[in-house]
Amino acid sequence: MVFTLAIVGRPNVGKSTLFNRLVGKKLALVDDTPGVTRDRRGGEGRIADLEFLLIDTAGLEEGDVGSLSERMKAQTAQALKEADIALMLYDARAGVTPMDEHFAAWLRRTETPVILAANKCEGKIASVGFYEAYALGLGEPVALSAEHGDGLADLYQVLVETLKEIGIDPYEGENDDSSKDNQKNLDTGPVEGDMDYEFIDPDAKEAQIRPLRLAIVGRPNAGKSTLINQLIGEDRMITGPEAGLTRDSISVDWEWDGLPVKLFDTAGMRKRARVSEKLEKLSVADALRAIQFAEVVVLLLDAELGIERQDLKIAEHVVSEGRALIIALNKWDIVENRLDVSRALKDVLTRSLPQLKGVKFLHFSALTGKGLQNLMPMVAEANELWNARISTSVFNRWLADAMEKHPAPSVSGKRIKIRYGAQIKTRPPTFALFCNRPEGLPDSYIRYLENELRRDFDLPGVPIRILMKKGQNPYESRRKKHR
Incomplete structure (x- = not known):
C-alpha cells in the first residue's frame, strides 16, 4: 500500500458502509444505530487501479475527559496521525449540522490533508445539503453514495490530485514483480509411493505465507481489548469499565519474536437468551466468524467469576470449528483463593470438555x-x-497396536475390521479409517482411538477428527506395483 486513507466524520453518516465498499468485503458492522464503530479498523482499499490502506474510525463526538466519547475521539486522532489523507464524510440528506462544523474546524487544525465527501447523494433531496458543505472551509465536496457505489470515479480523481500535491506517487511499485508471491502452482497431489505416502495439505502450505491468526474471545468485560493493548504495547483498542465496548471484530497486525500475527479482538458473547438487540446479534455473529477464520483461539475468563456455562459453550464452539484452544484466566492479580480457582477450573474442564483432554490454560493480569x-x-x-503430521506408516503401526490392546467390538455377531488408516488433513489433525462396516463402529471406540492418539503422539488440547470410510486400502494397488 502506497498511502493511507482515514475515513472520519460524525456518527451515522455512512463511514463503515463506505469502508466496506472500498475494501470490497463486509468487514465492518453496519446498522442504523449511531456509534456502531468504536475502535479504528484497518483494511486494504481499492478504487480501480488505486490501492491504499484504509482506516475506518468511530463517529466524532465531544465528551468529558475520561468518557467513552473522548476515548473514541482519541482513537480517531491517532488514525489521523497515521493517515496521509483524511476523508471527512457527512450526510448530504441531513445537511451540514453544528457537529459537522465543529469537527471540520478541528480537522482544519490538523496537518493531515482533508478531502470532503457528501454521502447519500443518490436522491434530489441531497442537493441542498451538498451545497451547504462549502461553508465548512474544506473545499469542494465529492458527491458519493457509499451504499450504491456512486461517485467513486470522482473520489479517485480527487485522491490522485491530492497525493500529487503532497508528493506521493500513487502508482509507486506497480510493476515490481518481486513483491508478488506466485503461489498458483502449489503441488497438492499425492506423492507416488507405498505405505510411506505423505500427503500434502494445501491449507498448511498457504499458512506458511500468511500471519498466524489469533482470536481473543470470551464474555463481556473479561478484558479482551486490554489484553490486545498489552500485547502490542499501545492503546489500540478502547477499554474501560463499561461492558460491551467492542462491537465488531477488529484485526491488528503484530509481530512476536519474528512471527507475524494477526490478532482479532471480538465482542463479548453473552447467553443467547439475553441477546435481544439486533446490533448485539450482529456483534456475536461477527465474533463467531472470527473464530471460524482463526487458527488459535484464546478463551479469556474473568478469574474472579471463574468458568461458567457460557464459557463452556464458547469452548465447545471453538472445538466444533476445529480450532486450537487455549484457556486464559485474566485479572489473576486480584484473586485471593488462587489454588481453589485453579482446581475448580481443572475439574470443570475434565468433566465438561473431555474431547479436549489436556487443553492448556494459564493465568495473568492483562492490565x-x-x-x-x-x-x-x-x-x-x-x-x-494443530499443524501436526503423522506419516502413514507410523500411523498404521500405531493403529495395529491400539487395536491389539483393545479390538473393535462385534456388532450383531459380525466383527468390524479396520483395515487401514491415514492422516488426510492438518489444521486440525484429521484421520480417515477404512473398515468393512463404518456405520456399525460405536462412538465409544472412536473416542478410545482419539484418546490413545492424543496420548501416544502428545497432542494435548488439540481437536482431533476421525472419519470412518468404507472400502479397501486405496494404496494397496500402488504398494503392490512398487514391490
Whole structure:
C-alpha cells in the first residue's frame, strides 16, 4: 500500500458502509444505530487501479475527559496521525449540522490533508445539503453514495490530485514483480509411493505465507481489548469499565519474536437468551466468524467469576470449528483463593470438555502484564500441534497396536475390521479409517482411538477428527506395483 486513507466524520453518516465498499468485503458492522464503530479498523482499499490502506474510525463526538466519547475521539486522532489523507464524510440528506462544523474546524487544525465527501447523494433531496458543505472551509465536496457505489470515479480523481500535491506517487511499485508471491502452482497431489505416502495439505502450505491468526474471545468485560493493548504495547483498542465496548471484530497486525500475527479482538458473547438487540446479534455473529477464520483461539475468563456455562459453550464452539484452544484466566492479580480457582477450573474442564483432554490454560493480569510472557509461547506450541503430521506408516503401526490392546467390538455377531488408516488433513489433525462396516463402529471406540492418539503422539488440547470410510486400502494397488 502506497498511502493511507482515514475515513472520519460524525456518527451515522455512512463511514463503515463506505469502508466496506472500498475494501470490497463486509468487514465492518453496519446498522442504523449511531456509534456502531468504536475502535479504528484497518483494511486494504481499492478504487480501480488505486490501492491504499484504509482506516475506518468511530463517529466524532465531544465528551468529558475520561468518557467513552473522548476515548473514541482519541482513537480517531491517532488514525489521523497515521493517515496521509483524511476523508471527512457527512450526510448530504441531513445537511451540514453544528457537529459537522465543529469537527471540520478541528480537522482544519490538523496537518493531515482533508478531502470532503457528501454521502447519500443518490436522491434530489441531497442537493441542498451538498451545497451547504462549502461553508465548512474544506473545499469542494465529492458527491458519493457509499451504499450504491456512486461517485467513486470522482473520489479517485480527487485522491490522485491530492497525493500529487503532497508528493506521493500513487502508482509507486506497480510493476515490481518481486513483491508478488506466485503461489498458483502449489503441488497438492499425492506423492507416488507405498505405505510411506505423505500427503500434502494445501491449507498448511498457504499458512506458511500468511500471519498466524489469533482470536481473543470470551464474555463481556473479561478484558479482551486490554489484553490486545498489552500485547502490542499501545492503546489500540478502547477499554474501560463499561461492558460491551467492542462491537465488531477488529484485526491488528503484530509481530512476536519474528512471527507475524494477526490478532482479532471480538465482542463479548453473552447467553443467547439475553441477546435481544439486533446490533448485539450482529456483534456475536461477527465474533463467531472470527473464530471460524482463526487458527488459535484464546478463551479469556474473568478469574474472579471463574468458568461458567457460557464459557463452556464458547469452548465447545471453538472445538466444533476445529480450532486450537487455549484457556486464559485474566485479572489473576486480584484473586485471593488462587489454588481453589485453579482446581475448580481443572475439574470443570475434565468433566465438561473431555474431547479436549489436556487443553492448556494459564493465568495473568492483562492490565499489568504480569504472567503474560507465557501466553505467546503457548499459542505457538498450540499452533504447531494443530499443524501436526503423522506419516502413514507410523500411523498404521500405531493403529495395529491400539487395536491389539483393545479390538473393535462385534456388532450383531459380525466383527468390524479396520483395515487401514491415514492422516488426510492438518489444521486440525484429521484421520480417515477404512473398515468393512463404518456405520456399525460405536462412538465409544472412536473416542478410545482419539484418546490413545492424543496420548501416544502428545497432542494435548488439540481437536482431533476421525472419519470412518468404507472400502479397501486405496494404496494397496500402488504398494503392490512398487514391490
